[in-house]
Amino acid sequence: MSSSTSHNYNFIFKFIIIGDMGVGKSCLLHQFTEKKFMANCPHTIGVEFGTRIVEVADKKVKLQIWDTAGQERFRAVTRSYYRGAAGTLMVYDTTRRSTFNHLSSWLTDTRNLTNPSTVIIMCGNKSDLETMREVTYDEAKQFADDNGLYFFETSAMSGQNVEEAFIETARIIYQNIQEGRLDLNASESGVQRRTNVLSGPINGKNTDMKENCQCIV
Template sequence: MTDPYDFLLKWIIIGTSNCGKSCLLSRFVENKFKAGSAHTVGIEFGSKVVKIGNKAVKLQIWDSAGQERFRAVTRSYWRGAAGCLLVYDVTSRSSFTQLKGWLDDARALASPDVVVVLVGNKMDLEEYREVSFGEATEWANEEGLVHVETSALTGEGVEEAFLTGARSILSAIETGKIDPDRMGTGIQYGDLALLSHKSLSTEKRRGCCS
């Protein structure tokens, strides 16, 4: 049995190899550090139900390989994603300088309203840092992204990264910017939302007949 939820959000984690994408997924879903993990071959998957305000939200997360040879396979899973973690390694400048290409691809393939959170991973390795928090934040602001730093090793900031994006998506649903009934949003109603709609419809019918 899975936990009931109001909304299901399709999520992708993207970025170059060795920036810790699979470790972030493992830390978030299982609260474990994936020590000594090999490169992801193609796609890895995980899911978790989280509470945001009075809503239960299930994140359906697809972690894609960073190597170029898997590009055709992995990008097919990006279509219609509602949320995205765009990950770089704070100790690797090359992982940061390649972000623009990853972001452009995500915006081309994911939902038109995809929410992207820029994540600087491995903040625990401060002595090896090559990308400052300020520099990454400035780039994020230019691209209209939220920026957070994380450590998959310690768990610091990992849940915040996912929840920040999920809150933005829920806010867009509540304000009417995103309609979950529209194709390609990467959002589905869960059992709790469907029960709520049914209850509301029943009350309306009773009101009409009274």
């Protein structure tokens, strides 16, 4: 991505990825941002970060994605990143029922620590490991429906539904903005609007606007 392209966007949406250790959160992030499967992915310590610019309704949106550690000892640290999240991917492992059983606890944290308009997508990762499956699609879909969640089964290895999960989250956030359900003036909205996308040419050269960190944390 060129320097000018990396500054050319209309909105920033803050995402967080949550779930038990080993469900593939970092692999999902890597697949989405790099379009590659990261084998032997180390467990996240604290929080990791990635970005990608996508197009939603003819607008350029920079997704600012915080990948949180799943270990209980890091929960106090990672909970601080829930604040101001516009979108949450809540991930479990389709081959480990315990990670599915813990979703209620992750959902409670999400609803207690984010704002009411935060879009929550539930992802059943590792769907490519069908012979090892412990959680059926139907029971997961029922849990999602019962709790008002959007649901995808994903595979960070094959890329199945990874793009769709992130893009659909962004689409719903943008729809909420358009319909007035998300107040962009509220600090906890998890959305920033960029008014200046690119600067004009100076001395015959195209130069980018200086971009400060602008991380939404």
